[in-house]
Amino acid sequence: MSHKVRVWFNRWFAVGYHYMNNIRHNPDGLEFEIYGTHRDAEHVSFQACDYTEIEPALPGDEYVAYCLDFCKRHKIDVFVPRWRMINIVRAIASFEAIGVKVVACTNLELLDVIEDKGNFYRSVEQNGLMVVPxxxxxxxxxxxxxxxxxxxxxxxxxxxxxxxxxxxxxxxxxxxxxxxxxxxxxxxxxxxxxxxxxxxxxxxxxxxxxxxxxVLEGHEYSIDCLASPTGELLAAVPRRKADGGRARLLENVPELIRLAEEVAQFYKIPYNYNLQLKYQGDIPKVLEINPRMSGGLHISCLSGVDFPYLAVKLALGHAVEKQNPEFGILASYVEQPVLIRKLEQS
Incomplete structure (x- = not known):
């Protein structure tokens, strides 16, 4: 592509700020323009964007029409959706027809299974993948x-x-x-x-x-996963709450990484997703799968795996090798002031 690659995040959490910056400051020197939309005109993620727009309040199908129009108006190359993901996936063919790569699980049937906890638990039980509570x-x-x-x-x-x-x-x-x-x-x-x-x-x-x-009484783990567009697991980083506060430990837990590999082989979820489990005694029991970047993914990136950037890189058709995360990392996080704008004094 001769122009900077245009990446759009729609109505993300505040941590989208970190993910956008991960993509912008990538180690390969690829150049990006970051687009962000939200209902909140002062959302902090906007501070990591080159272009921002306030989203209209629309029901599902009308919102998808807005998304398609946004992609056309701004010649978006890669769309990283969070809001209305199922509606967007239902219209995936329309996005593909205008050349937009969508960083999401585009298998609608699979997405319906993993986004509904009842459907997900039944699927896990029927296929003997993990222990459910x-x-x-x-x-x-x-x-x-x-x-x-x-x-x-x-x-x-x-x-x-x-x-x-x-x-x-x-x-x-x-x-x-x-x-x-x-x-x-x-x-x-x-x-x-x-x-x-x-x-x-x-x-x-x-x-x-x-x-x-x-109620599960043991340690809780979030396993941040990166997979190829066909679902091949490229990285799995178990991250657990190390105390009652903000400390997080990136930990090499072989049985959890093995479970992540088995889940990847069965469901073949692409790009970024998050598998949550919690122990009851010695048994890890599954809580859910989030088919998107998790809220704590920026901490898992301390393992050396640049999850947001690598997902976009995969969507663009570049090769990404199986990653070698660094474990044994204890981390936390603090609030950081971000200047939105200076108001005129009356």
Missing amino acids: EYHLVHNVAEFKQAYDDLTSKGLGVCFKPTRSEGGLGFRVIQPNYNALEELLDVPNVNISYEQTVQILSSIESFPELMVME
Whole structure:
């Protein structure tokens, strides 16, 4: 390409700021123009962009039309979507027809499996890929009560989360000794009582599917993965919360890397994705797969694997060799001020 490669991020998290800079300051000296869009006119990721635009509030199909128009107007080469990913993947042929490389899992059937936790757990169980937590899928308060009784009868703690959600949205842990006043005066957290949960869920005849599952007590790992467009695993970096705060450890855990290899061989997810597991005793149990760059990927890049840039490089058709991550790295993160603009004084 004679011009700088144009890469677009749509409505990303704040950490998109880091991923954009990873791509810009790549070790190969490839030149990029970074485009960013968001509903928030002052979103911090805009500070890493060459061009920014405020997105309109649109439903799915209309939003896809906006994306296609944006790509045409700005001659985008590589699109890294986060917002409305399923809608965008449904229209993948339209993006390919105008020459846009989309850094995403473009297999719609597979994306529907891994983005829905109920579908994902059933797939994992049926194919014997990993151990899943004890869980129930519920749609009304009677089913919730049955699920709670079953899990507690086995001596397990209970938590729940919507089967379709992102990050920690909707995640709650039921505390048997919940003290409403103490919780009210404490820092905000995910705890809730059984009685409160039942009261809320009883207020409606049925609700969007919830996964009610055992609370896992061991270390939690996020395995950041990089794969070729055909799903060949090129890197897997296990990253765990090293304490109750912000410390993260990039750790060589052979059984987790083996699981990542087996998941890659079976699902063949391309580019960047994140596999989350948590231990119960000596058993790692799967939580979910995020088919995109994770919120902590910038920390995993300290392993020497430049995940965001390498994904874009792969999408452009360049060869990327199997990576050799460095492990045994303890890291943390701090807030860093980013100047958005100087306001005129009246």
